[in-house]
Amino acid sequence: MSILKKIAAVTALAVPMLVAIPATAQASTPSGCSSVTQIGSTAYLNVGGETMASVKQYKGCGKNYSYLYVWQSYRSAHSDWDACAAIVTNGGHSVQDPQCGHNEVELWSLGADTLSQCTQALGWNGNDGMPYPGDIAVKTDERC
Template sequence: MKKLSAAVLAAAAIAMTFTGTAQAEYNPKCKTGVTQIGSTTYLKKGAETVASLKQFKGCNKNWAYVYVWDSWMAKHKETFHIRVAIWTSTGSEAADYAGVDGRTQEAWSNGANTLKYCTYAAGNVFSQNYSVHDSTDVRC
């Protein structure tokens, strides 16, 4: 009976791992919470993933977010920089822009009052040795 109970508990734990609801990243600039819109874009250097780039909505704003992967940070010890922005699909400049310097693992934009526009998030992670950048899909 104990073996069966342990097996059932192990199976339940595995099932929760694969079917549990993912929690959104915590945005310190939007205390009521944010919801991801659109799909995640992966910033890559060759076959290696450097960071994830996402767009969120919350607090009546659009937000861009970059998270540098642990595996990249473990292999690359140099100082790097993150730049993140929200762009409107018709704009010629970023509606919202922010950046962090030094081995900081994540960056949030400042929040753009662009919920009534089609927008996308753009992100860049760079150092003296590399630069990777991309953008998410446009969300209206």
């Protein structure tokens, strides 16, 4: 077999392998802010014995953000869900800048001007600007 045929054969085998390598996922950022950093722990929203979503707190562009990501396993088992994300202050009692969505995979709260306060990210399975009785909510650890 000539050297050119060997190179062609190796190349033919290698190209499909290169195409099959998945690209690195690009992390999203909140609207209007291209650079954020996670602060504190990740909390997990468990609904009906299943992990529905992860909730994280971020800071960037002079604001705090809550980020909620609905897990693939939950999305695969449910065709319909509501979720909200917000920053909370005052020991978790004051909801700041919530954002809610229906069947959204990820949600960023609106940016809260709370960097000088103790804050937590809040996520819940509701569809209104604050959790109501019957909604399941989770908060990250408090960051000051």
